[in-house]
Amino acid sequence: MFFFTYLRRELRRRRKAALVVASGLALGIALVIVVSAVAAGMNQAQGKVLQSLYGLGTDMTVTKSAAPPGEGGDDGTVRKPRFEFDAGDEQQSRDVVMVQGFETLASSAVAQVGKQDGVAEAVGGLSLRVMKVDGEFKRGEIRPEGPPGGAGGGGGAGGGKVQGGGAAFGVDSYSVYGTDVAHLGLGPLTSSKITSGRTFTASEANSKVAVVDAAYAKEQKLGVGGKLTVSGTAYSVIGIATADSGDAAANVYLPLAQAQSLADAEDKVTTVYVRAADSQRIEEVKGAIQQNIPGTTVTTSADLADTVSGSLSTASDLASGVGRWLSVVVLAAAFLVAGLLTSSAVSRRVREFGTLKALGWRSGRVTRQVVGEALVHGLIGGVLGIGVGLAGAWAITAFGPTLTAELGAVGAGRGPGPLRGEAGTRALDIALTAPVSAATVALAVGLAVAGGLVAGAFGGWRAARLRPADALRRVA
Incomplete structure (x- = not known):
């Protein structure tokens, strides 16, 4: 019980520091949610493109x-x-x-x-x-x-010509x-x-x-x-x-x-x-x-997906390539910053932890206290990150652009689908959505916990190295 009482008191005392750590983690988690949602939307869009050509449930087509x-x-x-x-x-x-x-x-x-x-x-x-x-x-x-009324009163001696018609x-x-x-x-x-x-x-x-x-x-x-x-x-x-x-x-x-x-x-x-x-x-x-x-020519959905170009393909490549790497880099940076801030906070609390050790706290108890605080920071960051990520995904779905998928020829055929023989390419407009799945939210929670544990590991390692003598020197 004392653990939770002390934890609540320390979090209240250091609200600004907690908010800084939580905000950094929230940014990384929100970016992961948005990128994952956009990638899922791209997959859905490409699925619609393939479905419009193949039909639901079709894995491949055979043509000549x-x-x-x-x-x-x-x-x-x-x-x-x-x-x-x-x-x-x-x-x-x-x-x-x-x-x-x-x-x-x-x-x-x-x-x-x-x-x-x-x-x-x-x-x-x-x-x-x-x-x-x-x-x-x-x-x-x-x-x-x-001329009219010519010789013989006829309508002309040379016959006539055909006019009109067609x-x-x-x-x-x-x-x-x-x-x-x-x-x-x-x-x-x-x-x-x-x-x-x-x-x-x-x-x-x-x-x-x-x-x-x-x-x-x-x-x-x-x-x-x-x-x-x-x-x-x-x-x-x-x-x-x-x-x-x-x-x-x-x-x-x-x-x-x-x-x-x-x-x-x-x-x-x-x-x-x-x-x-x-x-x-x-x-x-x-x-x-x-x-x-x-x-015969056998075309699978994977073959057909390779022919999709245009803004849909470009956006999909960005979401699956650049976007994912960017989210990983930002998340890693957030974890690192959270760990360094926690470790720095422990350094500023040398007198506190040294005194607690002098009063009988073991290193393991001090470490658990630091990890507990960092874990709460991570959970707060997770809640903020999920909220920001859901808001970003909603904004993309509500105001996102309409992407164009251009479908080229596959194999030796003259078109990618059964009805495309008269043209080499065909364009489809697909509205971009960013659906957020339960798995993505669960991933965000896991990242929040992981971020807290990483930050706690930095701070716990620093706290475990403190000695009561350090506190006595600071008091002097």
Whole structure:
């Protein structure tokens, strides 16, 4: 009991010194919390980027690089769009549906991938691009040449020339993704939430139904229950999906069989989505697929993460590299300063500790007293540091910048995801957050205790070396 009474009295007497030591520790602990929170926010942001491309739960994708564009045939090359119109003045409208991004794989490749050791599930999908042309032809008028009322009263002896007429057409392009409605747990649709209507059911594998991205639905004024016509086939809109990352993988989602029929690609897929049985075996599974299914490109989430650039990548590097090292340096400096200040305070209390030893206190008791005071300083610093760190993390979440992730091509493919074949890069805007986990708070408490123990070790070592004679000399 006397220990705590003496401890409370000494802390009250030396409030300013205690506040200085605690503030130094608080600064280091707050910086650790903020850096850890920002790093966690970066990981979440990168996870959203990968999810927007792969879909929730996907560990890797299997594709086949697109061959150079050519006049299509059965060789899997990309067809050049070709529009054919009837003659006449009436309105003309034509759709061309093309496989997008990758060369197609046989549907049997999905089962083949699924049989590989370490694969928990494999699902196929088909990426399409629809180009829609609307417009009309206008006939020209033949007008006579020469002065009016010429010889013979005709309209000119030299005939006439065509004036006016021509054609006016508008072109609309949008993406369509064929998804396996019997396995909705993998693929790009899982990166969106159904905000109106419903998603597909397993019984709708051959039904003329569609799920439309919210942004595209708004642009085209589509709603649940409406009709979307693709290449002359009407599809009922059963659901509106909103992408979690703000950028959908496709404008329209159709059952896989319907997408294959539209593109004249029966039993074909462009992408196989794979979920590994064990996250520690992803590289092993990747190697097995590449070895046993020649000609394919296997892209893992780690491969895709390497293609992320822009401000998100730069900030992530700073948080994980410079930020972590900075927090370690500041924390080490705070520990050192706290230890030196505690040791210096012990030197100023030579008379006090020498007298206590003369009264019968053992060195161990004096050391425990110093360590106890330092530990309280550390706990006070921990409370202050946690408060400042939480405030800093909240400020970053509330007022933090929006970062841009630029996604480049992966491997031999022309884009990092199943729907990116038309462009080499794609940008996503991600709002930076700084979530603080319970583990981070526990780490802060541990650092506060450690800081107190480090400071106490400095001061305790100094106090244990004092002798009663030192106090007698000071008294004199």
